[in-house]
Amino acid sequence: MARDTKAKIIAAAANVAVARGVQNLTMEAVAEEAGISKGGVFYHFGSKQELLLGMVQALVDITEKEVSAAQAQDHEAGSWLRGFIRACLTNSAEDLGPVGRLSVAFLTAAANDTTLLAPMNERQPAWREAINTSGIDPVQAQIVRLAADGLWINDVMGVPVLDAAERAAVIERLEAMTRKDTEPE
Amino acid sequence: MARDTKAKIIAAAANVAVARGVQNLTMEAVAEEAGISKGGVFYHFGSKQELLLGMVQALVDITEKEVSAAQAQDHEAGSWLRGFIRACLTNSAEDLGPVGRLSVAFLTAAANDTTLLAPMNERQPAWREAINTSGIDPVQAQIVRLAADGLWINDVMGVPVLDAAERAAVIERLEAMTRKDTEPE
DNA sequence: AAAACTATACTGACCGGTCAGTACAGTCAA
DNA sequence: TTGACTGTACTGACCGGTCAGTATAGTTTT
Structure with a gap:
């Protein structure tokens, strides 16, 4: 057990x-x-550090699992990003999903000792690779990912960056950006 | 004194x-x-809380001051966003500017007690307003801001989301997005 | 001299971490 | 089949250090 x-x-x-x-x-x-x-x-x-490390690892695992699940029924270009957006932003402010709850641990880890973020840092090359080869313009793809990160972290911290309508519009646009290449020129 | x-x-x-x-x-x-x-x-x-509160306030003040300074010599549409991008991302990982140094306090505050973020939260309506009226498509403008936030927080935490070349390309694109309206349809 | 400010010494609570011991399930030799 | 033994999972009391906060006396500024 x-x-x-x-x-x-x-x-x-x-x-x-x-x-x-x-x-x-x-x-x-x-x-x-x-x-x-x-x-x-x-x-x-x-030690407490070990527990925190375990929580960060759990967050990484859950995120990747959710992305994989989303990709399983979406084989078009940009599916990784759409999965990622879902994984990060499905939680409403009140009713946090598992990702949202563990995110708080992530914050704690980052604040106490950034070396605790190792399990997350380790996965970044793989995530970058997934993003860059997702089938849409890599720079735009990275921006979508960063915007999702930004919205996620503001959610976790409780900073009211967007109202509900803006939030919905932004998410919709982010998903559109994973489909249509809007690179200038 | x-x-x-x-x-x-x-x-x-x-x-x-x-x-x-x-x-x-x-x-x-x-x-x-x-x-x-x-x-x-x-x-x-x-109290320590008061000090932390003071640090968050200082971060907000410095950020707004830098945005204003940038705007003073850039009166075209999207100038607020360009100023914001500069304020958040001018700090290299090694040589942190004042914003970067105070950002760590921001993290601490968020982790210890989200009510300490009040000085930041208070300014959000004004920032939203500035973004929405910056002269470019509001949804795109918010996405640029969120991506800047995302890159900033990952910097602060030390998560290697991008390599140097990608980072430069992303920042360049974000600035382009403050100039050219790439809204679909 | 009053007000603003600073230094030193101390308190008390909290919290991470330890440790001796318990419960119990399984193994195995006689 | 029973008694000795082992490993895993856990308990709960306790310790030691740290640190926010306080008391108070001293010093500098106006």
């Missing part, structure tokens, strides 16, 4: 981060949320 | 955050860096 418990702890940590705020993401709080003892948490994750 | 010392403390805090990492952004370290005592720091900022 080791795998099970580890996953349970990661989910609990994500819940704590969202519900009580990152400043209350203590090992004790995680243990309580997971319904086990603090010692039990340390049995599975040797 | 109250204003002076406060500014000095904020700058010191930003330096500490960059140099020693956010986990070492303690009031004592800030005091040492600023060359005053811990008591002195608390005299000026009643």
Whole structure:
């Protein structure tokens, strides 16, 4: 059941981060949320850093899984980007999906120690490759990805960059940009 | 000299955050860096929260100042966005400008307590307005802003989303998008 | 002399991490 | 088939360090 418990702890940590705020993401709080003892948490994750690392890894895994799932039924050019947009932005501000919940962990990791982002950094070459070969103009493709990142991080932080109507229009346009090549000249 | 010392403390805090990492952004370290005592720091900022709030405010102020400066010698459509792109992305990864240094504080604030982002959130309606009335298609304008945000946050976190050549091409394209309306249809 | 500011020494809470011990399921020799 | 032994998963009490914040006395500025 080791795998099970580890996953349970990661989910609990994500819940704590969202519900009580990152400043209350203590090992004790995680243990309580997971319904086990603090010692039990340390049995599975040797340190808080290790737990954070596990959460970042989980975020990466879930994101890639969602992209793959979306690509499975969309074989046209730009499908990777459309999957990525979905994965990042499907969560409404209130009702966070798993990606949204783990995103808070991502923030914590980045704030505490950027080396904790290693699992994310490792995947960047592969993501760049996917974007550059997605079948549309690479520069435009990167911009779509960056805009999705920007919207995502602002969501996670709660910065109100767009109202609902603008948000819908932006997402629609981003998806259009994965289909139609609007490169100047 | 109250204003002076406060500014000095904020700058010191930003330096500490960059140099020693956010986990070492303690009031004592800030005091040492600023060359005053811990008591002195608390005299000026009643709590750590207040200091963090001051740093976020400073980031907002500097960003808006840089945008205004850029706009002063660029009165064509899209000048706000071009100024914003410059303000966010002028800092190379190694040699951070003032925006880059304070950005780390922004991350910390977001991670510790999203209410600390209030000074940033307050300005969003004004920024949205500036973007929507910048003279180019509003949806495209928002996308340019979000992409700049995305590139900026990835820089701050140290996630290698783009290599140097891609980065240059993306920035060039973003600036082009502030000039030429590439809206489909 | 009052107000503004600074330095030093201290407190108290919190939190990451440790550790001795428990529960229990399985294995295996006699 | 039972008793000795082992490994895995976990418990809960505890410790030590860190750090925000305070108390208070001293110093400089106006």
